[in-house]
Amino acid sequence: MYPRDPNRDVNSRGRIRIKMLNEDGASMYEQFPNKKSVLLYCCDTIPKLKTRTQKSSGGDSAGGQGQGKKKKKGKR
Structure with missing residues (x-):
């Protein structure tokens, strides 16, 4: 997991390790x-x-942000 990653979900952190070589040094795949x-x-x-x-x-849901009611700026 990247330290500054905003999504710190337990299910999406960690790493994947793949065994690439056999004991004799030949490629497994x-x-x-x-x-x-x-x-x-x-x-x-x-x-x-x-x-x-x-x-x-x-x-x-992200596309809908910023739409809808707009606040009016002005003197009160």
Whole structure:
């Protein structure tokens, strides 16, 4: 978890460790010969996740901010 991360949710903190090599030093996964290939795979896969592709029902709550009643400035 990044120290200045505003979302300090218990479910979204920590790290992922992947065992890349066997005891003899050979790669365990043919499609991931190094750490960079794993990171590139994650970058391609995360936007395609079900939770990322679903549209929120009821509209976007962040888009509604700033709309509605406006306060009038003036002399009292």
